[in-house]
Amino acid sequence: MALGLSKGAQRTLVKLLAAAALIATVLGGFAACLFTLGMPGKEAEVPKAGPVLNGSFKVEIGPIATPDGKPVAGTARTETWVARSTCREGGACVATVAIIDPRKPDAPASDNLVFDYVDGDWLMVREAPDKCKVGDVEVDAQGWTIIKLKARIDGSFEGEYTWATAPPLCANKRAMALAPTRGADNSTQPPDPAAEPPLKTAPGAALRGTYVYTQTYPQTGEVFPAHTYNATTFCLRTGDRCISLMTSPDTHNLFVMIYGDGHFTANFPDGDAHCTDNIGKVRQSSRDDLPLPQGPQDPLLGLVGKSYQDYTGDCPAKVELDVTLARTGD
Template sequence: MEGTPFGRYQLIELLGRGGMGEVWRAHDTEIDRVVALKMLLPHFARDPDYETRFRREARAAARLDDPHIVPIYDVGEIDGRLYVTMRLINGTDLQTLINNGPLDPGRAVYIIAQIASALHTAHQAGLIHRDVKPSNILLAPNDFAYLIDFGIARATTDTALTSANTTIGTWAYMAPERFRTGESGPSSDIYALTCVLYQCLTGNLPFPGDTLEQVAVSHMMMPPPRPSQELATVPAAMDPVIATGLAKEPAQRFPTTVELAGAAHRALTYPSGPPGPSGPPGPDPAAPTQLWQQPPAPRKKRTGLILTALAAVVLLVAGGVVATAALTKDDAPTAAPTTTTSASVVPETPPFTGIYQAVFSAPTLIDGGPLDDAKPSTAMWAVRSACRPDGCVAIAERQSGDGGPPMAKLEFDRINDRWVAVALAAEKCHDIADEIWYVFTLRERPNGSLTGDYTGAAGNSCSGRSTLTFNRTTDVDVDTLPDPAELPPRVVSPAEALHGTYRSTRTFRNGVAPIQGDYTVKTDCLRTGDRCMSYFHKPEDFRPLLFTNGTWSLNSQSEGMCDGKVIKITATGQYPMPQPAQKPINLLLGHGNWEESAPCAMTSEFDETFTRTGD
């Protein structure tokens, strides 16, 4: 039997490659048998922590005696490459099977029951697998199932081994507690096996996403999906089984994997009603999940308004994990690696109706500048929309999470091709109580999600911005929400004509040299049209103007530097609406007062002209 020499082995065929190593079909020349040989990639083999964990695979598997666990033959090092050999299974991995479509429920439960037996054996021996996923489940003829890749298994008494910037496990199947604290136990394997069961039944992941951030917040926040709503062939009795297995808290899940498998079997036997799982009752899959609440991050001098943050969302295990990493982390399976795509959820009509997960990026200044201590955040919103002759409107009510504005209700209008909501909240800016203008701007996407921006701006010069995605997760009982069709029509304010780019010329009456600058302005108004915020900004300056009763008002307090010392700056002013009305407004005139504190104390009146320079 020919092949590339590797010590006593001849490497015949590469079967798979992943993030840690390669798996080869190989011939053991000493014993004269064909084996599956897994070796670490060279740069991992040089890491002593990886070496320790890789060698532990053999010790872990060698202690287990279960027909559904692939036995280990040998472990060692050849030419600086760590390797392990195991029985070669002539079959296919479960992921490849799922890629062809969902499994018949009876077949899915049969396979899961075998893996549940393997995991139960491991858990009784004090071992946790920590990477249960379809590509680590091999199927021989007649669907005889094997659980492989105990290379990341560990005893419950062992110290967890992860290197910098690395998390053990695969994101799509990781339990919430592993994202929060990095801790894992038998219940984490139960959660992962439930994810695999759901994927077998529906063909889709329970919590799909394109980035680690999206997947992490989904596992920690989104209610468990109902497989019977995803696919009509799945009995409704399977829904509470999935709900229990995917409970956010470990204590609410099934006590053992075999009890999970038993509950799934009963769901097939009694498809018309809940089977009464032997584990503790799971959460209502439709109920929102409450998150740990954290006080808002403190305001920083001249760093802007932080738009609230939920630190737990991104305190991922093995510090340093990048929240925007694509979901490609995987260890080499015995079978060739495969990719999974999941069908997008298409919203019902009318548009923008359902339960949505709102994912906010780490906020920045309006112009993109950095904010101290900024972190991503998330929230769940129930949304109901309606379209009338005067346009489409929607009402959103917060279900859980503290991402976004600190209010419980938003009213959206569809303006051109975007959904826009403007809301107010009382907060502090530079330690002074102020009114914060929160603005959502969302655009519908073909996959049913909505994406856009979320901004917060205060009349006192604080500001912040996040990118935002509204991911539709499930239907909503519209009768539980107010009817948006009963909202009064939106009033278009004349202040909305103030938009685009403007050149400011501020002339002081005490002889100080005039100040000029080029600004971009965006005006947002309440639905009633009687109040608006026009926010002039450039990288080094902000000019927030509040509009009411036909006049814009400036009233800001900020800080600056003079002679190497911090000074306080107060600016007030009035800018009347031009008469006759202009659309867009090409010239806006105002008058105000400027005051600086010591050591550069000064007080002066000023005149200001805003001249429009473009869109």
């Protein structure tokens, strides 16, 4: 078995790698296909009044869906939310929410959320360490939670609850329905929304629309098959970090990029591959690094960077690929 790689073997291994990178994306996608199971009710309508998220609500969060769109039994849940909102000079509106266990209405809030009114929706984005089950193994992962709510004219809300990890080992998207519980007497109240710091502009939010992802091996000029993704980016209130959910339009497989410190990065799930002699084995890891381009762009027209491929095992190697992400439409 080879301890190193000749140019020809390295080129073959890069081909293996490109396939492995795609397999890694699909593997992540298998656990992270984004399907939403609808909640019953009428279509959302834009409220006639200004944006308000106030009062007590019965919140139904729908079940997790399998990769083929079927509900997972026992994953739906019900919560009680108590919300307060305010709008500042200039039109920026913010809301705070206290989450209460409906079985323990007098207990302290189990969690507090902060929403901002963005482009007609109430939006909450949070990043925190989490757990992700891959097969029968529970692994540590960095989790992102995104909640989007749209008001109906009757005072209720409907929306989506999205959870994804980076790398994309796990993800799910769930429907939400908020029904006001008028007359409810909740002793637990959320924090004062007026005390929350203002929402900051995030440069990473400009990554949105349809993009074509291409890898090129610079030593030979070989261009690997391109892939199309629909990008939606959500950013923390501080504006310093964002998550870009890149979904393939045909399969819904998920490719996750994280923005921070002026760079978009992606870490792919590790995978196994054979050496070029078809006997030895290697463990492959892959990460992308694409810096934010100079000058203002909104939306981002494209990104250019590197993909770093590391092989460890019977035929170790390190390979760099050129990567482009080119915007093709909304």
